[in-house]
Each structure stands twice: as structure tokens, then as C-alpha cells.
């Protein structure tokens with residue numbers, strides 16, 4: 001039974017798949033104190049949050065059984081992604097579900113800002129009929145500067161064009177072709193700042209975007225321009241904005257988000273030029289149902305061993321690519337696991353080579369799985385697909401992935417090579433049509449071994465009687481041999497035997513195998 005803790009209020013309709021799942025115990029508690037949260041996460045496999053709950057390193061470290069964190073929304077700045085990755089916890093979000101609602105909210109804020117609607121309403125509530133005080137400006141013909149031309153930025157731009165505004169956008173991924181297609185101008189951040197009558201930000205909050213709109217940026221703007229932030233508090237420097245409004249440089253601002261939330265006492269709220277909402281961008285029935293449905297799907301999928309659609313701390317794999325790669329998952333993990341158990345010394349470099357039909361696909365997921373297979377020998381189950389690369393790099397292991405033309409006659413070939421401070425070893429495997437995975441090469445030896453079960457790898461001299469002596473000793477230990485493969489470089493030279501036996505080899509049996517004449521080394525492993 002998977003225990004899923006839902007920390008923030010989520011649409012009940014959206015989380016229906018979780019509530020109905022027979023293998024899930026969903027615990028919804030949006031009112032946990034920090035201390036209660038630390039206690040509650042100890043026993044859960046999944047946590048689902050919106051923007052309010054802070055999933056800090058401390059929370060992740062307390063959650064000993066945690067496998068997945070679901071963010072029912074876009075921004076993941078309330079989740080410590082580094083800590084999640086280090087602990088092998090997948091973070092998933094719901095990037096599409098609230099785009100429209102947030103774009104619509106931005107437009108509502110834009111119009112409120114242009115026409116002073118909240119301020120005028122507030123005056124009416126005070127029984128004051130103010131008309132002169134609230135003269136607004138038209139949107140038509142004005143320039144909207146959009147910083148961050150992603151899902152929401154693009155939707156806002158389309159709507160602004162509907163108001164007959166001119167749109168100029170800045171985004172590091174925006175080029176002329178994309179801008180033309182969207183019917184907007186594109187410019188540098190400086191050009192956008194200089195031309196905007198209204199500036200709206202739609203980037204994530206990250207180190208690079210923190211205070212992106214600061215004092216210097218505001219200085220570049222036209223006198224009397226207006227600023228909107230419906231993305232994240234902190235993208236616009238709040239102190240700089242406050243001073244710019246006070247000085248009259250900026251005519252007004254519309255804010256849905258604040259650096260610290262809840263923000264009921266914020267000085268910006270005391271300015272009549274500011275219209276504000278309490279982080280309502282995604283607060284519609286539709287958006288909440290969408291994001292809760294999307295995140296529930298991914299959380300369930302991950303817990304049940306499936307492939308998530310919206311991973312944040314690992315690359316997503318398209319379903320088409322998944323179809324091509326998934327048959328190789330087990331092979332790559334087993335090759336890595338096999339080699340890591342027989343190699344000696346401290347790991348320094350891992351190289352993975354792909355050939356045949358694997359040359360034309362993005363094989364990064366397979367490399368990641370091979371690395372997981374290798375590292376599990378030393379680090380155990382804490383290494384998974386999420387943190388395999390990071391764990392390797394933290395340990396100073398260099399990873400190298402290459403496509404190779406050498407297929408050795410197979411339609412596909414995956415070769416894993418490990419270099420340690422003592423030796424370099426390699427293993428190659430293939431998927432045989434209808435027959436499954438096979439190890440076909442170990443170092444210089446050609447073999448044909450199913451990478452499964454209890455294996456004994458014996459390095460010996462190619463001399464008559466070696467195989468017979470191994471067979472007799474195993475039978476003395478009541479060990480049944482399921483398969484046996486031998487490979488040699490040349491007659492009478494170095495050779496290997498790979499045996500599959502029906503049960504795990506006890507250390508006494510392994511020691512006695514090592515004492516047999518002409519046998520140099522015996523290694524036992526279970527895959």
C-alpha cells in the first residue's frame with residue numbers, strides 16, 4: 001500500500017484516481033505545522049503540494065521512504081530539487097493545466113491596472129463617487145513587453161494582440177522564426193524594457209531570474225510604464241518597484257505574487273497605484289482540476305513503476321522513444337551490475353557504446369540505467385534513475401557515451417566499459433529477436449549468457465579437465481548447473497567459464513572452486 005500525503009488544498013475531482021486506487025492510502029492534510037509535516041512525511045512514499053508547502057531539504061531528509069514529490073502546478077521553487085535529486089526522489093509537476101487560467105488572470109490584472117478598477121470599486125464601497133481620480137489608459141496601440149515567452153507568456157501575448165497591443169518579447173529560447181510565427185517582435189531584455197508601456201514577467205523564479213527586474217532594469221523603462229508580475233514573487237525586486245512607484249517613474253503595478261507569502265502586510269499594498277491578488281493565477285475550477293488530475297496520474301505512475309509524463313529533475317522521454325528504448329532497460333542495468341561485481345579497484349570512468357539500431361536513438365536513458373546498475377553495488381537502492389548521473393559525478397566518476405559502428409554482427413549491441421585505478425573491463429550485450437537479452441562478450445571472450453539469476457565467473461587456463469573438476473565440486477555442494485559457457489582466446493591460453501546455477505553460491509563453495517588446479521579467479525554474483 002502506497003501512502004500519499006496531500007499537503008495543500010487540491011481539487012477532489014482531480015485527485016479522484018488517487019482516492020479510488022486500491023493500492024493507495026491518500027492522507028489529505030492542508031493544515032500541518034512544520035513539525036507535524038516533518039513527522040507525517042516519515043511514513044509516506046509520495047507528497048503532493050501546491051505552492052504553499054515548502055518541501056525543503058529538511059523535509060526530504062525526514063521522508064525516509066519518499067519516492068516522488070508531485071507539484072500540482074508549474075513553479076517548483078518551493079521544492080528543494082537538489083535535495084530531491086540527491087535522495088533519488090522524482091519531482092513531477094503539472095506544467096500545462098493552469099496555463100490558460102494564469103494567462104487570463106494576467107489579462108484581468110492588465111485591464112484592472114489600466115483602468116484602476118479595484119481602486120475605484122474600493123472607493124465606491126466607501127460611498128465615494130470618484131471619477132477624476134481614476135482616469136485610465138487604453139491598451140490599444142500600447143506596447144506589452146513580455147519577459148519569458150513560455151506557455152503563459154505566449155498565451156498572454158495572443159490575448160494582448162486581441163486588444164490590439166503591440167507585443168515585444170524576450171526569452172533566451174525565442175528566435176526570429178518563433179517570434180514571426182507568434183506574430184510578435186522579439187528583442188533583447190534591454191530592448192523590451194525600453195519599449196514596454198506595460199511589462200509582464202512569465203519566467204520561473206530561479207537564481208538567474210531573481211530580481212531580473214531590478215533598479216537598473218526599471219531605470220531603462222519609459223517614464224510612466226507599468227509592471228505586472230503574475231509569475232513569482234522575487235522576479236521583480238519589490239524594494240526597487242516600491243521606490244520607482246513612489247518617485248513616479250513607474251505609474252503602477254499589478255501583482256499576483258510576492259517574495260514572501262502570505263503578504264498581507266506588504267508595503268506595496270499601501271500604494272494606490274498597485275492592484276493585487278493573493279496568488280490567484282491558477283485558482284480556477286478548471287485549472288485546479290487539470291493540475292490535480294495530471295499530478296495524480298504521474299504520482300501513481302511512478303509509484304507503480306511506470307513512466308511519468310512530467311518529470312522535473314530528470315529528462316522526459318517521449319512515448320515513441322520509450323517504445324524503442326524500454327526493451328533495453330533490463331539489459332543495460334544487468335550489464336552494468338554484472339561488470340561492477342567483477343571489476344576490481346576504485347571506479348574512475350564508465351563508457352557506454354551503442355551500435356546497430358541503437359545508433360539513431362537518444363540513448364541517455366539507457367546510460368543512466370547502466371550507471372544505476374553499476375553504482376548499486378556500492379550504494380544500494382538509494383541510487384535510481386533520478387540521481388544516477390549526479391551520484392556518479394559526485395564520486396568523481398567520468399561518464400562517456402558513444403555511438404559505435406562495430407556491431408560484431410548483431411543488429412544491436414550495447415557495450416559497457418569500466419576503468420578503475422587497477423584495470424579496464426568490458427561487457428557487451430544484445431537483444432536477440434524473440435529470445436531476449438544476452439551477454440555476448442566479456443572482455444576479449446565471446447560468450448552467450450542470459451544475464452539473469454546466480455552466475456559464477458571463473459577465469460582459468462584452457463586445460464583438459466578444468467570443466468569436469470568444476471562440475472564435480474559443484475555437485476558435491478549440491479549445486480545444480482543450469483547453463484555453462486566457455487570462452488577462450490587461444491587453445492591452451494586464458495579462458496573463462498560462465499555458469500548459471502540454481503541457488504546462490506556459498507562462500508565455502510566459492511573458496512574451494514578457487515583452489516582447483518588451473519583456476520585463477522572465481523567470482524559469484526546474483527543478477
Ligand SMILES: NC(=O)c1ccc[n+]([C@@H]2O[C@H](COP(=O)([O-])OP(=O)(O)OC[C@H]3O[C@@H](n4cnc5c(N)ncnc54)[C@H](O)[C@@H]3O)[C@@H](O)[C@H]2O)c1
Pocket residue numbers: 073074075076095098099102147148149150151152153170171172173202203204205208209212230231232256257279280281282283
Ligand atoms: N500566479 C500563478 O498562480 C502562476 C500560475 C502558473 C505559473 N506561474 C509561474 O509562471 C511561471 C511560468 O510558467 P510557464 O508555464 O509559462 O512556464 P514555461 O516553462 O512554459 O515558460 C517559462 C519561460 O521562461 C523563459 N525564461 C527562463 N529564464 C529566462 C530569463 N532569464 N529571461 C527570460 N525568459 C526566461 C524560459 O525559456 C521559458 O520559455 C512558472 O514558473 C510559475 O512560477 C504562476
Ligand SMILES: O=C(O)[C@H](O)COP(=O)(O)O
Pocket residue numbers: 050051052072073074075076098231279281282283
Ligand atoms: O506555479 C504555479 O503553478 C502557480 O503559482 C500556482 O500555484 P498554486 O498551486 O499555489 O495556486
